[in-house]
Amino acid sequence: MATSRLRDVAARAGVSIRTVSNVVNGYAPVSDETRSRVEKAVAELDYRPNLLARNLKQGRTGMLALVVPELDVPYFSELARAVVTTARHHGYTVVIDQTDGEPDRERELITRGASAALFDGVILSPLALSPADLADRDASAPLVLLGERIADSRYDHVAIDNVTAAREATGHLLGLGRTRVAAVGDQPYETGETAQLRTRGYRQAHADHGREVDESLIVGTRRFHHADGARAMAALLDHPDGPPDAVFCYNDLLALGALRTLLSRGVRVPDDIAVAGFDDIEAGRYHTPTLTTVSPDKATIARLAVDRLIARLGDRPDEPPAELWAPHRLVPRESTTGPALRPTDVAARPGQAGH
Amino acid sequence: MATSRLRDVAARAGVSIRTVSNVVNGYAPVSDETRSRVEKAVAELDYRPNLLARNLKQGRTGMLALVVPELDVPYFSELARAVVTTARHHGYTVVIDQTDGEPDRERELITRGASAALFDGVILSPLALSPADLADRDASAPLVLLGERIADSRYDHVAIDNVTAAREATGHLLGLGRTRVAAVGDQPYETGETAQLRTRGYRQAHADHGREVDESLIVGTRRFHHADGARAMAALLDHPDGPPDAVFCYNDLLALGALRTLLSRGVRVPDDIAVAGFDDIEAGRYHTPTLTTVSPDKATIARLAVDRLIARLGDRPDEPPAELWAPHRLVPRESTTGPALRPTDVAARPGQAGH
Numbered sequence: 001m002a003t004s005r006l007r008d009v010a011a012r013a014g015v016s017i018r019t020v021s022n023v024v025n026g027y028a029p030v031s032d033e034t035r036s037r038v039e040k041a042v043a044e045l046d047y048r049p050n051l052l053a054r055n056l057k058q059g060r061t062g063m064l065a066l067v068v069p070e071l072d073v074p075y076f077s078e079l080a081r082a083v084v085t086t087a088r089h090h091g092y093t094v095v096i097d098q099t100d101g102e103p104d105r106e107r108e109l110i111t112r113g114a115s116a117a118l119f120d121g122v123i124l125s126p127l128a129l130s131p132a133d134l135a136d137r138d139a140s141a142p143l144v145l146l147g148e149r150i151a152d153s154r155y156d157h158v159a160i161d162n163v164t165a166a167r168e169a170t171g172h173l174l175g176l177g178r179t180r181v182a183a184v185g186d187q188p189y190e191t192g193e194t195a196q197l198r199t200r201g202y203r204q205a206h207a208d209h210g211r212e213v214d215e216s217l218i219v220g221t222r223r224f225h226h227a228d229g230a231r232a233m234a235a236l237l238d239h240p241d242g243p244p245d246a247v248f249c250y251n252d253l254l255a256l257g258a259l260r261t262l263l264s265r266g267v268r269v270p271d272d273i274a275v276a277g278f279d280d281i282e283a284g285r286y287h288t289p290t291l292t293t294v295s296p297d298k299a300t301i302a303r304l305a306v307d308r309l310i311a312r313l314g315d316r317p318d319e320p321p322a323e324l325w326a327p328h329r330l331v332p333r334e335s336t337t338g339p340a341l342r343p344t345d346v347a348a349r350p351g352q353a354g355h
Numbered sequence: 356m357a358t359s360r361l362r363d364v365a366a367r368a369g370v371s372i373r374t375v376s377n378v379v380n381g382y383a384p385v386s387d388e389t390r391s392r393v394e395k396a397v398a399e400l401d402y403r404p405n406l407l408a409r410n411l412k413q414g415r416t417g418m419l420a421l422v423v424p425e426l427d428v429p430y431f432s433e434l435a436r437a438v439v440t441t442a443r444h445h446g447y448t449v450v451i452d453q454t455d456g457e458p459d460r461e462r463e464l465i466t467r468g469a470s471a472a473l474f475d476g477v478i479l480s481p482l483a484l485s486p487a488d489l490a491d492r493d494a495s496a497p498l499v500l501l502g503e504r505i506a507d508s509r510y511d512h513v514a515i516d517n518v519t520a521a522r523e524a525t526g527h528l529l530g531l532g533r534t535r536v537a538a539v540g541d542q543p544y545e546t547g548e549t550a551q552l553r554t555r556g557y558r559q560a561h562a563d564h565g566r567e568v569d570e571s572l573i574v575g576t577r578r579f580h581h582a583d584g585a586r587a588m589a590a591l592l593d594h595p596d597g598p599p600d601a602v603f604c605y606n607d608l609l610a611l612g613a614l615r616t617l618l619s620r621g622v623r624v625p626d627d628i629a630v631a632g633f634d635d636i637e638a639g640r641y642h643t644p645t646l647t648t649v650s651p652d653k654a655t656i657a658r659l660a661v662d663r664l665i666a667r668l669g670d671r672p673d674e675p676p677a678e679l680w681a682p683h684r685l686v687p688r689e690s691t692t693g694p695a696l697r698p699t700d701v702a703a704r705p706g707q708a709g710h
Contacts, residue, residue: 018373065450070436071426071432071435071436071439071451072429072432072433072435072436072637074427074429074432077426077427077429077432078427080426080427080453081425081426081427081453084426084452084453093452094452095420095450095451095452096426096450096451096452097439097448097449097450097451098435098436098439225637226637226638226640226641230641256638256641256642257641259641259643260641260642260643263643264643264694282427282580282581283581283611283638285581286581286585286611286612286614286615287611287615287642288614288615288618288619288643339619
């Protein structure tokens with residue numbers, strides 16, 4: 001422990017603990033002779049107060065915090081990799097914490113919490129925080145928000161254009177001639193601003209194609225996990241008007257869950273039902289069928305967020321908060337367009353459950 | 356920044372910075388009157404030196420570090436969730452760093468690096484470190500190693516019995532009557548001790564069943580990602596003696612990559628080739644076919660590792676290093692045993708490439 005070791009150094013150097021502290025932290029001048037005695041003792045005892053002590057002096061830790069709701073949601077772990085890699089180029093270590101979307105935990109990390117002193121800057125992907133929580137914040141470490149903008153925010157934020165992205169994905173399905181396109185992942189406004197934006201894009205695509213939205217085809221889910229998608233798809237298969245012929249899921253895990261329901265029941269994808277997701281996680285690229293998805297440019301999101309923190313920690317601490325947009329693109333794959341080559345179709349195979 | 360704020364407090368209280376530091380850190384006695392002046396200024400300025408300062412005094416940060424090679428490998432993100440949850444019960448925050456298996460980075464984190472002072476304890480899942488790296492370590496924060504034991508280690512470590520687990524998975528495939536069982540994921544000893552243990556189990560299972568190992572069916576991979584599994588499977592399909600009839604992959608990502616190769620080529624799983632993985636990641640439970648796998652008890656691994664750190668930070672700092680074993684179990688699913696109900700078989704479908 002640092003306490004006893006500080007004491008050890010003081011004892012060996014024959015000075016007070018305060019004098020050791022003065023040498024280490026530079027709080028007060030110390031004679032050259034005393035300084036060299038302390039430094040010798042520090043070296044002999046291999047005492048390393050470096051970071052904590054130096055940080056107290058400089059107010060820096062060399063660490064950035066990335067705070068995400070769930071690390072085992074691949075979008076966040078892939079984003080985390082991009083942030084870690086980018087920050088390393090700037091000489092920063094990124095440590096990651098997951099909040100499970102608990103408001104208390106998110107609040108703690110961005111307001112009066114521990115982190116303000118431990119991290120030079122914070123990148124937060126909030127799930128549960130309200131604008132009021134942010135308004136209360138009074139910590140010196142700069143903060144960059146990822147994802148949807150919290151209104152009247154005093155902070156930088158980085159996002160993609162969710163409305164346009166969802167509009168493109170839904171438009172892709174409608175453009176394939178699908179007439180009953182379901183949406184899976186809607187959430188109430190309070191906790192699901194991202195979902196709300198995607199539903200808005202889903203509606204706009206219908207308007208673009210001159211189609212009415214069938215409200216009963218918009219399915220809410222509590223979370224964005226495999227299980228939620230599997231359940232929602234099962235419900236849609238039992239829809240009183242018959243199943244949809246396409247499904248736009250608000251993330252890839254929902255889509256992979258939906259695919260499980262479809263494939264285990266022998267529904268042909270995309271022949272009977274086309275499926276699109278959102279996030280472009282690696283698992284979707286290796287699934288059969290491969291998953292059509294919206295690919296947010298995670299590397300750019302990471303770069304914009306880290307650059308913003310670095311600028312605020314450096315020569316531009318007082319710039320006004322910026323809204324930064326990262327690009328996205330629609331990646332059509334087998335789950336909507338079918339395989340380029342389908343070996344199983346070589347053998348005659350009877351059609352199933354046409355619609 | 357902490358420096359200027361410390362100065363602000365000193366100015367407002369009309370005392371020296373050193374005196375503020377003495378009050379905050381308890382280095383030297385301060386009169387009641389001075390203390391109350393400083394405390395008033397601290398309150399008025401909302402100065403919060405708490406963690407860094409208190410830590411310097413107590414030698415504690417309340418943070419544990421979890422250091423893993425790759426967060427976007429689901430085994431590690433799922434393990435991270437378990438560690439974060441367990442540590443929170445003990446009042447610890449876990450921050451996570453990924454090393455990408457870079458030896459320098461792993462070394463930095465466990466030896467003279469920053470972390471020794473910033474984290475009360477470290478849980479490390481080493482990929483690149485050698486026993487010599489650990490022998491050099493001289494940091495005060497306790498360290499728990501996850502995964503394979505590095506010989507002559509002075510540290511606690513938590514692992515599962517990889518040899519037995521691999522033996523059970525391979526035995527499961529041989530027990531299904533498969534005669535050409537391939538292994539995907541072998542790695543050279545220096546960097547792949549885990550892989551070596553799994554290959555040993557693979558060999559033992561063959562011995563159990565009185566079968567010779569066909570060395571050409573043991574396929575090495577550089578990493579344990581989807582792409583490696585897909586490539587290895589493609590090579591096995593072109594095996595001069597014909598494809599294997601079963602594949603044991605050393606993790607689930609390899610298995611899901613192998614499945615992509617098989618399914619995209621119309622190979623029937625498990626009819627033509629059965630596939631088993633290792634890790635029991637969520638994606639395998641939702642894949643079609645669902646993935647047979649070895650499920651390491653991640654919750655127990657997390658609990659054993661965190662408990663060990665807590666004990667060393669508490670009343671048992673000097674216990675001898677322990678080898679702790681977490682249980683595992685084989686989870687047979689559709690990729691080896693076939694679906695319980697196969698709706699696609701209801702329609703007549705010609706057999707393919709029997710063996």
